[in-house]
Amino acid sequence: MVRFGKAIVYGVVTIFLLASIISLLLSLFLKWTDVQESSLTWVIFAGSLLSVFIGGFVAGGKGKEKGWLMGGTTSALFTFIVFLFQFLGLEQSFSTKQWMYHLGFFVVAMLGGMMGVNMSSARRHAD
Secondary structure, three states: OHHHHHHHHHHHHHHHHHHHHHHHHHHHHHHHOOOOHHHHHHHHHHHHHHHHHHHHHHHHHHHOOOHHHHHHHHHHHHHHHHHHHHHHHHOOOOOHHHHHHHHHHHHHHHHHHHHHHHHHHHHHHHO
């Protein structure tokens, strides 16, 4: 149970770190070029998916079993934290579009978790 909790925390921290780095890079790109934010919508979404996938991957690798559960729980905790910030900080609920995004994040994190478990078990067998 402790390994499960640690794995989820590692995954969520990974998601937030990667999202922060991607946000910094994109904001610098927007500052120093003539590109408009509206033209980067798909790049931002792809960066978000990549962050969540890697977070699920890390959680699955740390948990070493039930990758789909590790990734799904990591994504659910990430969604809960984002929802709390938006609901308590901005006094707004998720829109339908945001729920769809987070559903996609959930699926991608589950896939990442499954791959993370398989990569960690492949490393154990190679040693």
